[in-house]
Amino acid sequence: MKKSGKIRYKTVAAMIGLVVGLGQAAAEKKPNILYIMADDQRYDTLGCTGNPVLKTPNIDRLAEQGVSFSKAFATTPICCVSRVSVLTGQYARRHGVHDFFTQVPDLGKTYPGILQQNGYYTGFIGKWGTDEQNQEYFQRVSSFFDFWGGSMHQSNYWHERDCRFVKNNGTTDRTEFQCDCPPDARGAKGEQTRVGRKNIQDPIHQEIHVIPQKVEQFLSQRDADKPFCLSISLKAPHGPWGDYADEVKHLFEGVALPVKASVDVTDAENRPDFLKNSLMNPQRGSKLVRDPKMLQEEMRHYYRLIAGIDICMGKILASLKEHDVDDNTVIIYTSDHGHFLGEHGFDGKWLLYEESAHIPMILYDPRNPVQAQTSDELALLIDMAPTMLDLAEIKVPKDMQGKSLLLQLTDPAQPLRDSFFMEHLYGHGPKPPNHIERSEGVRTRRWKYINYIDQSGPQSEELYDLENDPMEMHNLAGNPEFTVQFKKISSQWRRYREELK
Structure with a gap:
């Protein structure tokens, strides 16, 4: 009997070992996914x-062995809406979130939800960005992920080293994540949007210190028998631009930063009054275009925040290597939208011009490294969810409107789409200056059409030939030589706005 018992024990042990081995093999077969999204980072930074000035060697390493999309865009250039488009793979027209106060419709139908349902260990770090002040909602969101290192409101650059957000382990106490930092000079405290580090005794920077620390927490606590998907939403380079880390505070001093030709007073003055008076432009945009010294200083701040992102990226890559998951972790780097730097007399984002919508996008797969490939196909943020599901060999739901970008990894010229819809329907406030002009449009490989849907008359529509006018300085909407093209693309806009619901 004793011998029989030993045989049974060995058999059971062998079976357990086989099951564990199969589980580990399955986890190794499925790639880990690391999605990193900057905030307000335009394409050319x-x-x-x-x-020519901004050095980003760690991010560049991804592009050197992956594919970089030269024509990647946000379909809605505003933080909250764009983030929901990433999560759902849908245009705003379908997912229905157009402001800061509406929740993600169904977390289970987002890419992290679907990945989790298919055996992935999921985590989120950084700015969540939807219904950003709702405590009850954030309790549910933080509980939804296996690991939570997210924050409410707009997130903050500076924290006490021992604040509750920094110390939170992301798992057993993940619902108790709210920052309890002291008030800034304006009285904002904790999770409220703070500026500077006044009253913080032992300050540490979110991008350079806190996020890498939370990535380390995630990798240390994850279920190693499962593949993981970690989504990181950076604060940088969103304002306040002066809140960069000490490590980068001397960068670009005395350096002349590149300014586009569309930072032009005449071009700014020729824009419609309803755009010149839209949010932020009277206070900052018009000043930036008229004051080169002010523009250069603001750009230095913006560039320093991006340099901080690259330091953060270097630490994250080191952590992946230290935990021996670097060779099976696919990395996607992008931004939620871009940002104006005085072009056309504008500041902020929101409008459908290239500076606002054109974003960096890099896809790196260490299992199949390639030699610095560039795809000129039209890639969109709504493609992120389908791409991640495709990486995990999960069928993409029919209600996702984006497309997987995996074919472009092996063939950058593989056709993707010839055009896409753009929309920004959040008006912010009813009257200037607390107002954003609502707009919709279509961009093709060559042309862009913009319709300011609450306006009428000749200035309510714009048409740009991006091949001959990449700076969008010559509106052709009223030019009789382009009537055929105008009718064609405006008809396409009317069709899209109905079909994409």
């Missing part, structure tokens, strides 16, 4: 996208 990386070394690998051609910036």
